[in-house]
Amino acid sequence: EVQLVESGGGLVRPGGSLRLSCAASGISFTDAWMAWVRQAPGKGLEWVGRIKSKTDGGTADYAVPAKGRFTISRDDSKTTLYLQMNSLETEDTAMYYCTSWGYIYGFLNWGQGALVTVSS
Amino acid sequence: QTVVTQEPSFSVSPGGTVTLTCGLSSGSVSTTFYPSWYQQTPGQAPRTLIYNTNTRSSGVPDRFSGSILGNKAALTITGAQADDESDYYCALFVGGGISVFGGGTKLTVL
Numbered sequence: 001e002v003q004l005v006e007s008g009g010g011l012v013r014p015g016g017s018l019r020l021s022c023a024a025s026g027i028s029f030t031d032a033w034m035a036w037v038r039q040a041p042g043k044g045l046e047w048v049g050r051i052k053s054k055t056d057g058g059t060a061d062y063a064v065p066a067k068g069r070f071t072i073s074r075d076d077s078k079t080t081l082y083l084q085m086n087s088l089e090t091e092d093t094a095m096y097y098c099t100s101w102g103y104i105y106g107f108l109n110w111g112q113g114a115l116v117t118v119s120s
Numbered sequence: 121q122t123v124v125t126q127e128p129s130f131s132v133s134p135g136g137t138v139t140l141t142c143g144l145s146s147g148s149v150s151t152t153f154y155p156s157w158y159q160q161t162p163g164q165a166p167r168t169l170i171y172n173t174n175t176r177s178s179g180v181p182d183r184f185s186g187s188i189l190g191n192k193a194a195l196t197i198t199g200a201q202a203d204d205e206s207d208y209y210c211a212l213f214v215g216g217g218i219s220v221f222g223g224g225t226k227l228t229v230l
Contacts, residue, residue: 035219037166044224045158045166045209050217061217064121097165101219106156106171106211113165 002026002109004098009114016088020114022081022098027109029079031055035101036072036083038094039113046094048072048083050101065091088118122146122214126222132200132229140225141192142210148191153212155193157186160207160224169208170195197227205229 004027008020024032035050049062051072060072071084081098098111123145132138142155149155157170168177170186173193183198193212197204210222 037221044207045160045211045221047211047219047221050219063218103154103213104172106154106168106213107158107166107219108168108171108177110165110167 002100004100004109004111006096006098006111006114009096009116011117011119012088013120014088014090014118016118017084017086018088018116019085020083020096020098020116022083022111024079024081024098024100027079027100029074030076033101034072034074034081035099035107036081037097037099037107038092039097040091040094043094048096051081085116088116090118092116093118122212122218122220124210124212124220124222126208126210126225128223129226129228132197132204132227134200134202134229136200137196137198138200138227139189139194139196140208140210140227141189141194142212142222143192144212149188149193149212151188153193153214155186155188156211157184157193157195158209158211159204160209166209200229202229 003025005023036048051060069087073082095113097113099107100109125143158166160166174186209224
């Protein structure tokens with residue numbers, strides 16, 4: 001059974017930083033492309049970005065709101081995905097979901113989410 | 121900037137059939153966008169229903185089906201049940217490493 005477990009959420013002040021982690025199990029993590037999706041309170045799903053497997057280059061792509069402020073990385077030895085968020089704004093308040101991703105499979109597996117609240 | 125469009129809301133009677141659509145603000149949706157569909161109930165993480173246009177995810181009942189209808193991707197629910205009342209989102213791969221979600225459709229079964 002695939003399990004994706006996010007951690008690291010919490011309350012942070014505007015301009016602050018936070019790092020989310022996603023521990024993966026039951027999945028061939030080394031081969032997996034992974035993504036982050038967020039959902040602001042009462043709003044829809046929003047793609048944040050995704051990272052390729054190291055075999056496929058290990059590079060990441062980002063949505064416009066995340067570009068330059070967020071960094072997705074991975075530690076295959078720990079089967080863990082990360083989302084480093086800097087210069088946080090109130091508009092970044094959301095539940096952040098870790099997902100596996102593939103061209104064909106879309107966002108196939110989902111974690112339960114980590115809540116990030118940006119407020120003074 | 122690519123905008124993916126979905127009906128904001130839809131209603132269906134129990135046992136009825138409903139088709140939700142997923143379009144583009146500019147252009148047509150085809151299989152090359154690898155459309156996928158997700159179901160979400162309040163307070164829960166999304167659940168994958170359909171990927172690659174029409175492939176059901178593991179454990180998804182066959183009353184859910186995906187297709188391309190005209191210039192849009194479509195999710196059809198045949199024989200709707202009360203617990204199908206949820207928010208439904210589509211996602212498209214628009215190229216350049218970018219995926220975009222639609223705004224979601226709130227489905228009411230009554």
